[in-house]
Amino acid sequence: MIRLEHVSRTFREKNLEVHALQDVSLQVQEGEIYGIVGFSGAGKSTLIRLVNRLETPDTGTVRVDGEELSGLKGKALSILRRKIGMVFQQFNLLEGKTVYHNIAIPLRMEGRSKAEIERRVSEVLDFVELGEKKNAYVSQLSGGQKQRVGIARALATKPKILLCDEATSALDPQTTESILKLLKRVNQEMGITIMLITHQMQVIQMICDRVAVMENGKIVEEGNVLDVFGQPQAEVTRRFVRTVINDQVPETFYDTIRSENRHYRLEQLKFIGDTVNEPVIASLCRREGLDVNIVGANISPMQGSMMSVFILQLIGDSEQINAAEAYIDKSGAIRKRLIIDWENRTVTETA
Ligand SMILES: Nc1ncnc2c1ncn2[C@@H]1O[C@H](COP(=O)(O)OP(=O)(O)O)[C@@H](O)[C@H]1O
Ligand SMILES: [Mg+2]
Structure with a gap:
């Protein structure tokens, strides 16, 4: 047109x-x-x-x-x-x-x-x-x-x-x-x-x-x-x-997570519309035996649908977490691993 x-x-x-x-x-x-x-x-x-x-x-x-x-x-x-x-x-x-x-x-x-x-x-x-x-x-x-x-x-x-x-x-x-x-x-x-x-x-x-x-x-x-x-x-x-979807790690995170002395990885998960049909977060705990800590969450309506962003702390050994990442990627959720720079209190996303 x-x-x-x-x-x-x-x-x-x-x-x-x-x-x-x-x-x-x-x-x-x-x-x-x-x-x-x-x-x-x-x-x-x-x-x-x-x-x-x-x-x-x-x-x-x-x-x-x-x-x-x-x-x-x-x-x-x-x-x-x-x-x-x-x-x-x-x-x-x-x-x-x-x-x-x-x-x-x-x-x-x-x-x-x-x-x-x-x-x-x-x-x-x-x-x-x-x-x-x-x-x-x-x-x-x-x-x-x-x-x-x-x-x-x-x-x-x-x-x-x-x-x-x-x-x-x-x-x-x-x-x-x-x-x-x-x-x-x-x-x-x-x-x-x-x-x-x-x-x-x-x-x-x-x-x-x-x-x-x-x-x-x-x-x-x-x-x-x-x-x-x-x-x-x-x-x-x-x-x-x-400016409309907060996918950042909250500021308090840097102060609270240091005390956590178990092995973990930080992941950002995005769910767009109805592309994901499984209860991903629940399955991570049940199937992979991980402890999952929700560090941040943001749910926004969009085009009659929904977009949600979660920042998760996956707590477990490396093998468990690797399996969890593979499971998330298969589910259709968009995943980014977050690497923390403690000195500057920032995180960078990796694929
Ligand atoms: N009639 C004009 N004469 C000279 N410069 C212009 C004119 N219209 C726009 N510009 C310049 O072109 C650029 C883009 O302007 P504009 O299209 O109004 O941007 P926006 O609407 O995104 O703010 C700006 O640098 C603006 O100063
Ligand atoms: Mg204008």
């Missing part, structure tokens, strides 16, 4: 060159929620602006619905833009006008009759659960309500694609969650494909099907959300995943 191939974009200001996008390729399928995450300056906004032709690439191609955008002008360009709604971090609403007025703007631009506009505004306002605010001034609304209006305005012309540029970044966590739920409904109930960019990993975790991670104008990693969260490859991805 959206396809970027080898797209680059460089900005030149005086003698300075900024490579905002470097050889970026990606594909967004119809009906999915595709998230792009990256720190500030990574090139996310530039990328999303290519999709509705607010920005053009220096090299490479951008296609929406199979149509290459570079040649579009006049009528063809307005047809493209009608397919695409956009939601912004700062809402971009006319604060001094009513909710109704704001949502009616794109419909007026399409030349709709007054009756049609009335009907459609009511429809989308009901959808975003703000029906009673129709005649309120935008300036009287909370941030979350303003973003609902922003979404309603984007939906007014029945787009096939919704682009969201940091749509929840100006909102508190609770409001963020309600806006994300609304976007999920937009996707599921209206069948609208969503491409969103964010610097918040919990946004990806809550609603995205697939994710691309951007750094310095490049996509460094891409895939299904469960896969990327379960086995992040790039360092920047690990940092992002750590």
Whole structure:
């Protein structure tokens, strides 16, 4: 539905060159929620602006619905833009006008009759659960309500694609969650494909099907959300995943475990979705005769499923622990052995 191939974009200001996008390729399928995450300056906004032709690439191609955008002008360009709604971090609403007025703007631009506009505004306002605010001034609304209006305005012309540029970044966590739920409904109930960019990993975790991670104008990693969260490859991805899933050894660990004078190994186990059907931890004790100490645990909901991370101290002799590792690896859990650096109080993961 959206396809970027080898797209680059460089900005030149005086003698300075900024490579905002470097050889970026990606594909967004119809009906999915595709998230792009990256720190500030990574090139996310530039990328999303290519999709509705607010920005053009220096090299490479951008296609929406199979149509290459570079040649579009006049009528063809307005047809493209009608397919695409956009939601912004700062809402971009006319604060001094009513909710109704704001949502009616794109419909007026399409030349709709007054009756049609009335009907459609009511429809989308009901959808975003703000029906009673129709005649309120935008300036009287909370941030979350303003973003609902922003979404309603984007939906007014029945787009096939919704682009969201940091749509929840100006909102508190609770409001963020309600806006994300609304976007999920937009996707599921209206069948609208969503491409969103964010610097918040919990946004990806809550609603995205697939994710691309951007750094310095490049996509460094891409895939299904469960896969990327379960086995992040790039360092920047690990940092992002750590902001929502704590897979670290707790600080107190270094003080408590020293007193343990029996032989042990430390392992990190990840269980993603329903890929593991056995009671792994119980079996370690029963089958391998080990003592298992749960040092850390974190369970996160993701994509209607679950991802859990356990830090286990396997206590037993080397042979028992070797057998236990083999059993874990066979179970489908993702295992990493953790090596402790006592001096610096850090651990490193080994395969
Ligand atoms: N119109 C522009 N002129 C000059 N530099 C720009 C312009 N737009 C973006 N940039 C630069 O390109 C880089 C990527 O910006 P942007 O796409 O906004 O990143 P993000 O949205 O990930 O924060 C930044 O270094 C930014 O300063
Ligand atoms: Mg941005």
